[in-house]
Amino acid sequence: MNGIRKVTARGVLVPMRRPLVTGGGAVSEVPLALIDVETSGGVTGRAYVFAYQPFALKALLAAAEGLGSTLIGRPLAPRALYDEMRARLRFVGATGPMGQALSGLDMAFWDAFAKGLGLPLFAALGAGPKRVRAYNSNGLGVGAPDLGAEARELAEGFGAVKLRIGYRTLEEDLAAIRTCREALGPDVTLMSDYNQSLLPAEAARRAAAIGDQVYWIEEPVRADDAAGHAQVRASAGTLIQTGENAFGPPDIARLIEAGAADLLMPDAGKIWGVSGWLEAAALCDAAAIPMSSHLYPEISVHLLAAALTADWLEVVDWAEPILVEGLAVEAGSAAPPARPGAGIEWNEAAVARYAV
16 A cells, blocks of 8 residues: 655745735735645645635644654545544644644645546545635625626626625624625625624624525634524524634544534535545534535545535635646535646746745
């Protein structure tokens, strides 16, 4: 069996094509850890992990290389490697940079494993090439100068877009929603995202006022406040979405137990990679909760193909500048590519240009 020969992690800082202001802060550049796992069989598995802030990238790179170095010589068996990584992090904790490193390494292991079989990732997971409906999440930030025009632009080729809210007042939130809704017309789905910017009482008040003008309200309160999410859910006139900041399946289980949301959207870079995603998908299936993705569209399209309650694929183009090929979206949906692995290959010239 192929074994793990070498693990490397490189950092890049990629300018965003469309900088974004959210209720939780502004994002104008994307710090990514690029993970390469070389195997004794000559196959290299690849994955990237979003560090969120440039200052956090160094810690994430060190965590990925440090944890990866403990697995040199091990057979390329993703589930066994996942179990070993979790065991090694039992006392350190599998959150923060360590949880993201676990996630990135697991994604790279699965990529290499599928490539070794000559199969696309979805097929290596036993799934078919199911198309998944996709929404454009590349813009509509708080305070965008022309929300209506931007909404129409982002909706081209998509049947859904996401608006960031969390303005100073409820009235400003409602005005932004109304502007987008009028620009999009009745046939385009409009999601909204508070990016954890409200306290539960205010979030409940705003959710009640917003009603069904949006398809879902995402992360209205702090991500780890399951009770606060449940409070907002009780007042909302639409669906509550959360889960992108869940570190591993145990966090998903806690959100489900608390009745925190109608919908869940694990993040492949935090949920402990492909292996953790599959466990989270089983929990969502058991609870009959629709499951969407957060970021990482290139690998998430494979994971949603393997999820029984698959709902929406979030599409951002943040990593595209350093990839050979991004994910294609046609008529509002995407299918996982048929090439072996997850389909992630680095554009080395761009990686060198944006290296940190």
